[in-house]
Amino acid sequence: MSSVTPTTKSDEILRIEAKWRERWEADRAAFVDTEKPAGEGTYLLVMLPYPSGDRLHVGHARTYFLTDALHRFLRQTGVTVFCPMGWDAFGLPAENYAIQKGIHPRTSTLANIAAMKEQFRSWGVLYDWTKEVTTCEPEYYRWNQWFFLRLLEKGLAVRKKSAVNWCPSCLTVLANEQAEGGVCERCNTPVVPRELEQWFLKITDYAERLLEGLDTLGKWPDKVVTMQRNWIGKSTGADLDFAIPSLGETVRVFTTRPDTVFGATALILAPEHALVPRLLEGNPKRAELEAWVASVRSQERIVREAEGAEKDGRDTGRKAINPFTGREVPVWLANFVIADYGTGALMAVPAHDTRDFDFAKKYGIPIVKVIEEEKKDLLRKEEEEETADFLRRDEGQGGAPGIAGAPSAAYTGEGNLVASGPFSAESSSSARELISAEAARRGIGGPRIRYRLRDWLISRQRYWGTPIPMIHCEKDGWVPVPEKDLPVVLPPDAPFTGKGGNPLEKVASFVNTTCPRCAGPARRETDTMDTFVDSSWYYLRYVDPKNDRAPFDAAIAKEWTPVDQYIGGIEHAILHLLYARFFARILKDLGLVPFEEPFSALFNQGMITRQSPTGRIEKMSKSRGNAVSLDPLIAEKGADAVRAFVLFLGPPEKDAEWSDEGISGPERFLWRVRSTVDRFLQTGADPQGQPGAADTPAARARHMAVKRVTEDFRAFSFHTAVAHLMEFLNHATTLVGDAGADPGETATSLRTLVTLLHPIAPHLSEELNERMGGKKSLLVSGWPAYDPALAEMEVASIAVQVSGKVRAEIKLRRGADEKEALSAAEANPVIAKWLEGKQRVKIIWVQDRLLNIVAK
RNA sequence: GCGAAAGUGGCGGAAUUGGUAGACGCGCAAGGCUCAGGACCUUGUGGCCUUUAUCGGCUGUGGGGGUUCGAGUCCCCCCUUUCGCACCA
Numbered sequence: 017m018s019s020v021t022p023t024t025k026s027d028e029i030l031r032i033e034a035k036w037r038e039r040w041e042a043d044r045a046a047f048v049d050t051e052k053p054a055g056e057g058t059y060l061l062v063m064l065p066y067p068s069g070d071r072l073h074v075g076h077a078r079t080y081f082l083t084d085a086l087h088r089f090l091r092q093t094g095v096t097v098f099c100p101m102g103w104d105a106f107g108l109p110a111e112n113y114a115i116q117k118g119i120h121p122r123t124s125t126l127a128n129i130a131a132m133k134e135q136f137r138s139w140g141v142l143y144d145w146t147k148e149v150t151t152c153e154p155e156y157y158r159w160n161q162w163f164f165l166r167l168l169e170k171g172l173a174v175r176k177k178s179a180v181n182w183c184p185s186c187l188t189v190l191a192n193e194q195a196e197g198g199v200c201e202r203c204n205t206p207v208v209p210r211e212l213e214q215w216f217l218k219i220t221d222y223a224e225r226l227l228e229g230l231d232t233l234g235k236w237p238d239k240v241v242t243m244q245r246n247w248i249g250k251s252t253g254a255d256l257d258f259a260i261p262s263l264g265e266t267v268r269v270f271t272t273r274p275d276t277v278f279g280a281t282a283l284i285l286a287p288e289h290a291l292v293p294r295l296l297e298g299n300p301k302r303a304e305l306e307a308w309v310a311s312v313r314s315q316e317r318i319v320r321e322a323e324g325a326e327k328d329g330r331d332t333g334r335k336a337i338n339p340f341t342g343r344e345v346p347v348w349l350a351n352f353v354i355a356d357y358g359t360g361a362l363m364a365v366p367a368h369d370t371r372d373f374d375f376a377k378k379y380g381i382p383i384v385k386v387i388e389e390e391k392k393d394l395l396r397k398e399e400e401e402e403t404a405d406f407l408r409r410d411e412g413q414g415g416a417p418g419i420a421g422a423p424s425a426a427y428t429g430e431g432n433l434v435a436s437g438p439f440s441a442e443s444s445s446s447a448r449e450l451i452s453a454e455a456a457r458r459g460i461g462g463p464r465i466r467y468r469l470r471d472w473l474i475s476r477q478r479y480w481g482t483p484i485p486m487i488h489c490e491k492d493g494w495v496p497v498p499e500k501d502l503p504v505v506l507p508p509d510a511p512f513t514g515k516g517g518n519p520l521e522k523v524a525s526f527v528n529t530t531c532p533r534c535a536g537p538a539r540r541e542t543d544t545m546d547t548f549v550d551s552s553w554y555y556l557r558y559v560d561p562k563n564d565r566a567p568f569d570a571a572i573a574k575e576w577t578p579v580d581q582y583i584g585g586i587e588h589a590i591l592h593l594l595y596a597r598f599f600a601r602i603l604k605d606l607g608l609v610p611f612e613e614p615f616s617a618l619f620n621q622g623m624i625t626r627q628s629p630t631g632r633i634e635k636m637s638k639s640r641g642n643a644v645s646l647d648p649l650i651a652e653k654g655a656d657a658v659r660a661f662v663l664f665l666g667p668p669e670k671d672a673e674w675s676d677e678g679i680s681g682p683e684r685f686l687w688r689v690r691s692t693v694d695r696f697l698q699t700g701a702d703p704q705g706q707p708g709a710a711d712t713p714a715a716r717a718r719h720m721a722v723k724r725v726t727e728d729f730r731a732f733s734f735h736t737a738v739a740h741l742m743e744f745l746n747h748a749t750t751l752v753g754d755a756g757a758d759p760g761e762t763a764t765s766l767r768t769l770v771t772l773l774h775p776i777a778p779h780l781s782e783e784l785n786e787r788m789g790g791k792k793s794l795l796v797s798g799w800p801a802y803d804p805a806l807a808e809m810e811v812a813s814i815a816v817q818v819s820g821k822v823r824a825e826i827k828l829r830r831g832a833d834e835k836e837a838l839s840a841a842e843a844n845p846v847i848a849k850w851l852e853g854k855q856r857v858k859i860i861w862v863q864d865r866l867l868n869i870v871a872k
Numbered sequence: 873g874c875g876a877a878a879g880u881g882g883c884g885g886a887a888u889u890g891g892u893a894g895a896c897g898c899g900c901a902a903g904g905c906u907c908a909g910g911a912c913c914u915u916g917u918g919g920c921c922u923u924u925a926u927c928g929g930c931u932g933u934g935g936g937g938g939u940u941c942g943a944g945u946c947c948c949c950c951c952u953u954u955c956g957c958a959c960c961a
Binding site for chain 2: 196197242247249251269270271272273284320321325351352358363365371372374589665673679680685736742743813814817820825846858860866
């Protein structure tokens with residue numbers, strides 16, 4: 017730092033900010049709406065933050081600054097805003113911290129919450145803390161348990177055995193959504209499959225409703241809607257049964273291409289398929305095959321599903337019957353068949369499916385063409401084959417071994433059927449329907465819709481979460497905890513050793529209980545719920561956080577929800593946002609809410625990026641070593657300058673790169689606002705003065721600024737709002753320095769500037785408003801109105817083109833007609849020069865903008 | 873591979889329904905004020921050309937074509953980058 021005497025500027029800014037923070041603190045009721053009046057109201061929501069132990073850095077701040085600017089803007093325009101804040105307080109980091117440091121998760125979590133609240137306060141962001149929700153409190157999580165019991169009654173909460181994702185680092189199972197790409201969402205550790213019995217919520221029952229609802233989400237980013245649509249993954253096709261005579265069994269397959277069934281030359285099962293043990297019975301190589309099955313099943317998902325992973329399979333030696341050709345086909349097992357999609361088995365049509373083609377080529381399975389390619393595809397393929405032949409010649413290789421005339425690639429397009437019995441010559445699309453219908457008629461399958469979405473696995477083998485309210489009795493099996501016994505409270509005294517599984521299992525007073533049904537000895541479920549259950553309905557608890565008879569009052573919820581505007585990061589596109597949409601549907605079916613879509617509008621702010629020590633531009637984060645800490649920055653520059661800079665960085669929906677120098681622009685801007693107002697006050701003019709005339713150039717500039725900034729805020733265009741405020745300041749500074757200016761207009765312009773600035777720099781604007789004699793906080797004193805007729809300059813500068821090229825600019829009064837413009841243009845020497853000796857062909861006139869004289 | 877979004881000065885980024893490209897800021901340059909400047913103020917700033925200076929000209933929004941009086945914006949082809957999904961039968 018400099019040894020030079022610092023200016024007093026930042027000191028004064030910091031004094032101003034401290035003063036206003038205290039005022040807001042002391043009289044929150046004056047600044048925050050808690051009651052919704054009849055009519056207008058906006059529910060503004062920020063994604064529930066996790067109270068991590070790390071101090072928030074610049075990368076975190078954007079969401080909060082953005083929301084606060086919007087909140088303040090709406091308040092100023094007279095809209096009642098509900099903007100609560102709470103904590104996603106359960107979760108693994110707190111428990112891992114307990115294992116490392118021996119500090120109870122509750123203690124560290126509550127300390128983190130206090131620290132984060134203090135940070136929010138220092139930024140000047142307003143939340144309604146009277147509605148604060150903390151998910152790790154029994155008052156909150158008892159309702160998770162209550163919902164669980166409702167779901168159990170409806171058959172939507174079930175215990176079932178399946179292959180689930182296990183994270184060896186977090187020591188728990190994970191939902192499919194939390195193991196995307198085969199790695200743990202939290203720690204990036206490759207997950208391994210485990211066959212376990214767990215609690216699931218049957219989100220798959222809602223797949224179609226979740227999909228349909230996406231069409232109504234017009235105010236959501238398309239990207240998120242698309243991601244959810246893909247995640248749900250609807251496929252239309254048919255189920256078909258393949259008999260295995262030697263076992264007296266049938267295997268059902270799902271296919272989206274029943275039109276290709278005549279080309280199905282093998283039946284392939286996932287190694288996890290239930291029939292595998294019986295298929296291998298009596299096989300001379302049984303031990304070897306079983307070892308292979310076991311090895312595939314224990315493989316990390318990331319390895320098994322890796323791009324370009326080698327297709328690996330084994331022939332079981334069994335034969336199945338293709339139900340349409342009646343011919344025998346071999347029964348194979350293969351690593352690329354996914355156990356829990358469809359039926360875990362597929363019919364292989366090598367001629368018309370790329371994966372099947374690769375597999376068939378490798379193992380010599382016959383390739384039978386049943387779809388005639390369309391001409392355009394055929395032409396393209398011929399070219400490709402020539403290239404392929406050429407390459408093969410180079411390599412000295414033949415075609416596929418043992419298969420004469422085999423094609424070099426699968427044809428996956430549409431076409432007319434060949435070699436397909438009675439369906440030959442049908443088109444793909446009609447054959448799909450005919451063959452599906454035929455399968456249904458024969459009782460061997462039929463039309464079928466399937467989804468990629470899996471049920472939501474909510475069991476976690478960890479302590480710091482909502483206990484699942486179930487009791488296991490030797491005699492009665494799984495019995496729900498009666499509603500009157502809720503909440504099942506998480507015992508405070510569990511041993512955090514990090515060894516031997518879930519600490520809850522070792523708390524005898526928790527585990528040992530009696531069966532609610534037979535009163536005999538029984539054990540409590542020690543698994544806790546996924547934290548995403550907590551966040552699936554928290555926005556409803558905000559409206560009625562103290563309710564101890566119900567999760568929330570349906571009447572109050574109806575007043576405020578669904579949420580009008582939700583703001584958060586893209587990282588929850590298919591986790592939280594999918595679960596919350598699922599929960600909303602459950603709540604609707606329970607008669608608790610009238611809507612299915614919980615968030616009417618969604619805004620995803622972009623991340624703040626910065627160069628990492630490695631030189632790459634990366635998301636700002638502590639672990640990447642590129643985080644700019646916020647506390648010292650605010651202590652040095654003031655919260656207003658940081659807010660203004662973060663909002664000025666660029667369009668808020670796009671990622672924005674942080675630059676350490678860039679903050680000086682907005683910082684200087686705020687200083688100049690202050691010095692300009694102070695300079696005006698020194699003139700002794702009345703700061704509450706009114707303009708002497710309504711239609712003056714200065715008044716027009718003011719109306720224009722109000723119009724632009726208002727529209728910018730409405731469009732979430734905070735960066736252009738700051739730019740327009742900067743322009744308006746330059747104008748206002750000129751007025752202050754102009755001895756001939758109307759002091760009433762100057763005062764009005766400055767008051768307008770300060771009011772418009774408030775959503776971005778609340779502390780400074782409140783201070784200047786007060787210095788100028790403002791009696792009320794800007795939060796409640798109203799937003800300036802503008803007259804659209806005055807929101808333009810009275811003189812229009814018109815571009816004059818000759819044959820489409822701009823040659824001059826002329827100034828005309830707004831509203832001037834083509835005739836006036838033309839004579840003014842002709843009087844211009846440059847235009848006259850360009851028109852010299854030319855014939856006018858056409859005149860194009862755009863009012864107040866442009867005159868184009870087409871000449872030859 | 874499939875899907876989506878985006879390519880504009882040295883940099884971040886502006887630009888209503890096609891109508892003066894580069895607002896605003898950073899950076900840079902010159903000047904002022906200063907013992908000093910890493911503070912502040914003023915001015916300039918896409919590139920090339922012309923001019924003592926003006927006036928002015930050419931060119932310019934990833935590349936190529938097209939529509940139009942007029943294209944950053946609309947249409948076609950191509951290139952690049954980012955993001956999402958990725959053996960889903």
